[in-house]
Amino acid sequence: MRLFVALTPPAVAVEELVAATGGVRAEHPELRWTPPEQWHLTLAFLGEVGDREREDLVPRLGRAATRHPPLTLSFASAGRFGDRVLWTRVRGDVDPLRRLAASVQAAARRARLAVETRPYRPHLTLARTREATDLRPVVEALEGFSGQGWEAAELHLVRSHLGAGPGGGARHEPIEGWPLTGRPQGSPETSAGWPR
Template identity: 25%
Template sequence: MTNSNYFYALKLPNEAKYYIHENLTELKDKLTFNKWVHPEDFHITLAFLGKVEEEKLKDSIQKVRNSCLEQPGFSLKLTELGIFGPAASPRILWAGVQNEDRLYSLQKAVYISCEEAGFLLDKKPFKPHITVARKYKGDNKFNPDSLSTLGEFTFTADRFTLYKTNIGMSPSYETIQDFNLNIME
C-alpha cells in the first residue's frame, strides 16, 4: 500500500490555470483561507482513489485507458466562484465550469473503470469544480456575496491525468500518467 493519495483528474491547460490565478489575486487580499491552492495544482477531480496497492493502480490505468480511448475532447467555460461547507465558514472555495455532457461522460467512464479495478469510490454525485482555496479562517463571517463570476473564459479539455499527492510540497500534485482525449480537427 502506497503512502500517497492518487486520483484521476481533468488537467487544465496552462492558460486556464493562469486565468483563474489572475482573477483570484484581488480576492486573496480580501479573504483569509488557510491554504490557497498553487495554480499548477488546479484540476477537476474525476475519481479519488486514496492510498493504493500498486497492482490495483496498474489495473486501473489499463482499464481507464481502454474505456477512454475514444472519449472526445471538448470545450469548457469557467463560470462562477462558489463554496462547499457552512456559508459563514466554508471548507472549500471553488471555481465552477458550465455543464458539459462530455465531462460527465468522461467522469463516468473513469469512475466505472476504477470501480472495476477494485476501488471503493465516493458515491456523492459528481459536482465538477476546481478547488482554489481551503478552510476559511477570517476574523469575520464569510460573505458569499463577496464572490464574483470568473468572466468569459473557455478552454479546451484535451487530456486527463493520474496524479499522486506529495504532501507538504507546493505544487503538491505529481503527474503519474497523462491520457489524451480524442480531439477532432
C-alpha cells in the first residue's frame, strides 16, 4: 500500500484557508486545487510499503509520537516550488516540527523504508499544475494571508488510494494515529532525561 505520515489541520484552520484562497481559486481554475478535505502536512512520504514493513513501522511511529509535544502552528502567505506546485507556509513551532519530521523519517529508515534525504520544508500543498505555469500572481495574491494558530496533537499514518479521490486524484485514508505526548524541550522532565 502507498503510505505517508502527516499532521492533519483541524476544521477551523481548513475553513480559514478555504476562505483565504477562495478568490484565487475562482481566478485560476487551470490549477489542480487540492481538495480541502485532503489537506495535510506531510512529514515523510513512504511510497509503496509491504505488510511486513508496515507492521515494523507502526510501533516505531508510536514511540516517536511519545517523544514530541503537541505543536502550535499556523498557515500564512504562499510560495511555490518552481512553476508546478503552489503551497502555503507553516509558521509557529517550526523547529519542533522539523524535529518531529526527522524522528518520523528515522523510524521509517529503521523499518527499512527509503525516505527522501533533502531537508524538510514545512508547507501545505494547495495546488499543482501539469504544465509549467507562472504561479507568481497567485503567490502575490495570498501574500497578506496570516492564519490563526492551531494545535497539531496527533500523528497519522495515511494510505493514499491513487485515482480514487475527487476528480480522479488521490483519496487519503488515515489508518493509524498516535497522540503527541512528549514534553516540550527545556521542561523539567526533559532536563532530567525525559526520552526525546
